[in-house]
Amino acid sequence: MFEYEIATARRADLIREADRYRAAQEAKKASRSQESERRVSRHRGLFTRAA
16 A cells, blocks of 8 residues: 555656646747747848838
8 A cells, every 4th residue: 555655646746747847848938939039020120121
């Protein structure tokens, strides 16, 4: 019975760790997409329009 409780606790820890990892990866991805959007808008005035 004791081994089952340890395994259950470990499984819960792994699930929480995976959730934190996924959240961090999504935050990085969102940050990168916002940076690229800002980069484009900053340089928009540097180029002239073509016809």
